[in-house]
Amino acid sequence: MSKATIKQVAGEAGVSTATVSRVLNDSGYVSPEVKERVFGVIARLNYQPSAIARSLKQDKTFMIGVIVPDIANPYFMGISRGIEDVVGPEGFQLMFCSAGEAPDKEARLLQLLHEKRVDAIVLATSGGNVANINGLLDNGQRMVLIDRRLEDEDSAIQGDSGKEASLPKLDLVAEDNVQSAYELTKALLDEGHVRIGAVNGPTRVSTGRDRLEGVLRAMKERGVEDRLLLYSGDFSAEGGVRAVRQFLNEAEKPTAIVSLNNQMSLGVLLELVRSGLRIPADMAVASFGEVEAGRLLKEPGLYYVDQHPYEMGLKAGELLLRLIRGEDDAHSPAGHIFRHEVKRIP
Missing domain, CATH: 3.40.50.2300 (Response regulator)
Incomplete structure (x- = not known):
């Protein structure tokens, strides 16, 4: 059985596709009677809205990419959990990627996430990708650095002008x-x-x-x-x-x-x-x-x-939401540095 379309829902309900869209997105006025009729048709036809189409229309995918060197490391999982606890209630999902401390793999993952149109990327870099990151930022990709900063030595890549690629100015959440x-x-x-x-x-x-x-x-x-x-x-x-x-x-x-x-x-x-x-x-x-x-x-x-990866993730999540909402226009990217105690297991 073929999937139902929004046009079929509109036809069965006797309304326009624009009205169905307003009902689904809860945007604009639609009478209670029409809403009930549309939802009844949606249930009967088992209509599933297209996430791709919705993301194109809203210019938002509600996906955030997370690239870490080792996805099995509890430290990075703690950071990810903190991020998720902040962005999850706002409707965002995380897409996890492990670069395995390999700059080439990291470059491929950065490009893949950008092509998937994620709303932002959290990166714990393996190094060597300043030029690639600059290119993505020039194309509008939002990004926050976690745990590791970008380095000057990684940016010594000569362009056509003979000048070195400059280090991008990104928010960084890291430790001292x-x-x-x-x-x-x-x-x-x-x-x-x-x-x-x-x-x-x-x-x-x-x-x-x-x-x-x-x-x-x-x-x-x-x-x-x-x-x-x-x-x-x-x-x-x-x-x-x-x-x-x-x-x-x-x-x-x-x-x-x-x-x-x-x-x-x-x-x-x-x-x-x-x-x-x-x-x-x-x-x-x-x-x-x-x-x-x-x-x-x-x-x-x-x-x-005594590290606190979860708290670092919370901070990164706050920064991500600010970026996605466009609240950082006048904000100068800065380092958010966590300082930890040395403890001893007796």
């Missing part, structure tokens, strides 16, 4: 990564650890570079930067596992590990336990972000940065 990593490392130093292994993420993104800067600042402040061991990971649990294996093969092993991402921290804990080491008696651990599995350890003594 430098200070938090500094405080996290300082907690280990205060306990007397000087031979510290740092598990860092990719430095092509701001979170990787800023958190490493915080670690180095704390080590230099104590004059022990030459005692630091560094493993460049990929923000994955597997990266944390590989880091521990490298550290344990050192002639002078570290007495503590600072892991600068919750997923890498999970890998660190798993590999330390597999290696038969006690935490913190044999190896102290500090994590950028809480790892729930750490509470399963007998006496973890685990330091962690």
Whole structure:
């Protein structure tokens, strides 16, 4: 059986298609008798309005694209839940995409979401897409950055004019990564650890570079930067596992590990336990972000940065609604920076 059309509904109800549209969208006056007749025909014909046609007419799809590096990471899911709790009551749905820390995949996802005519995009960038983002913004795409800022080094793409692509001015919701990593490392130093292994993420993104800067600042402040061991990971649990294996093969092993991402921290804990080491008696651990599995350890003594991804998502959701409603015409994009405490699981 073919799908019913708005013309069929109008014909059966004895009204114009414009009247059916007003009934469906609850716009303009329609008498109660006509409304009842139209809804009766809609139910009888099982008419389903076209979402595509409605979005073209309203110039709005009520869809928001969310691109994150790792869709399985609880941190990004917390952010997404905060966004959804703000925009959901206003009728918006989220479309989730995972770039897998791959700039090329991120570029394809950005273009796909733009072609799907999403009302806005939330982006936790994997880097390297400043030119693509500028192009989408020039075409009217709304966008908010979450967790990671765009970088100058990513914009060194020469155009026909020979000038570098300029960094777009977008609202950013992020953490104070430098200070938090500094405080996290300082907690280990205060306990007397000087031979510290740092598990860092990719430095092509701001979170990787800023958190490493915080670690180095704390080590230099104590004059022990030459005692630091560094493993460049990929923000994955597997990266944390590989880091521990490298550290344990050192002639002078570290007495503590600072892991600068919750997923890498999970890998660190798993590999330390597999290696038969006690935490913190044999190896102290500090994590950028809480790892729930750490509470399963007998006496973890685990330091962690107490992140608040849900609250960050709420802020991002507020900014999205302002953008979509056009309330930001006189608003200068700015950074909304969350500052967190270092806590310890006793």
